[in-house]
Amino acid sequence: MRAVERSGGDAIGLNFFPNSVRYVDPQSPATGRLSRLANELGLLRVGVFVNESAERMAAIAATVGLDAIQLHGDEPIESAESLRSMGWPVLRAIKLPRGGFAAALMQERSAAWVAAGCHLLLDVDAGSAHGGSGKTLDWPSVAAWAQGHRSVGWTLAGGLKPENVRRAIEATGAVSVDTASGVECPRGVKDESRIRAFIAAATG
Numbered sequence: 001m002r003a004v005e006r007s008g009g010d011a012i013g014l015n016f017f018p019n020s021v022r023y024v025d026p027q028s029p030a031t032g033r034l035s036r037l038a039n040e041l042g043l044l045r046v047g048v049f050v051n052e053s054a055e056r057m058a059a060i061a062a063t064v065g066l067d068a069i070q071l072h073g074d075e076p077i078e079s080a081e082s083l084r085s086m087g088w089p090v091l092r093a094i095k096l097p098r099g100g101f102a103a104a105l106m107q108e109r110s111a112a113w114v115a116a117g118c119h120l121l122l123d124v125d126a127g128s129a130h131g132g133s134g135k136t137l138d139w140p141s142v143a144a145w146a147q148g149h150r151s152v153g154w155t156l157a158g159g160l161k162p163e164n165v166r167r168a169i170e171a172t173g174a175v176s177v178d179t180a181s182g183v184e185c186p187r188g189v190k191d192e193s194r195i196r197a198f199i200a201a202a203t204g
């Protein structure tokens with residue numbers, strides 16, 4: 001976490017999906033300590049959830065101490081509306097095919113979430129794993145959609161790593177990027193040098 005802050009990163013994700021290799025237990029004192037340290041370092045704390053009720057997400061967010069809630073499953077739009085009405089910033093993962101996709105597909109999958117006030121996180125459809133696939137999106141398709149939707153807030157995810165993040169930014173015009181597996185070695189364990197290299201490449 002200190003590597004994120006020292007290198008100029010601005011957010012961390014706390015993953016509350018029990019099937020993820022990145023899962024952290026919301027009841028564990030260690031998770032609360034992690035959250036407090038992130039807050040002291042000025043990092044935004046994003047809770048990643050899959051198919052939890054709005055009430056449970058809000059309760060975990062308040063207990064652990066989160067700044068935003070990321071919906072990464074098949075949640076209904078009402079979950080976002082409910083969280084927004086409670087004042088929570090919400091990121092919505094829009095899961096897209098690996099190959100090229102039409103801007104119309106992206107529009108169809110995202111319009112209601114944008115209308116509900118969500119920030120979009122564009123990620124590869126990872127099936128039952130939901131996220132953390134390490135696979136990249138078709139960047140030209142992302143760029144084509146983004147050019148027509150300049151007022152929409154979005155973050156690029158999916159297979160981003162130190163070796164490709166600069167190319168991804170240049171290809172898509174992303175102003176914010178997210179990574180999970182791309183800064184790990186071995187899988188599930190964050191690697192300080194890869195975090196530093198990722199942020200340097202993204203911001204440089």
Ligand SMILES: O=C(O)c1ccccc1NCC(=O)[C@H](O)[C@H](O)COP(=O)(O)O
Pocket residue numbers: 013015017020021022048049050072123129130131132133134135157158159160178179180181182
């Ligand atoms: O990372 C996970 O294990 C995960 C599992 C279930 C839902 C979401 C998950 N991650 C959320 C993220 O925002 C990841 O950063 C995103 O999926 C990109 O992952 P990667 O391709 O490994 O960079």
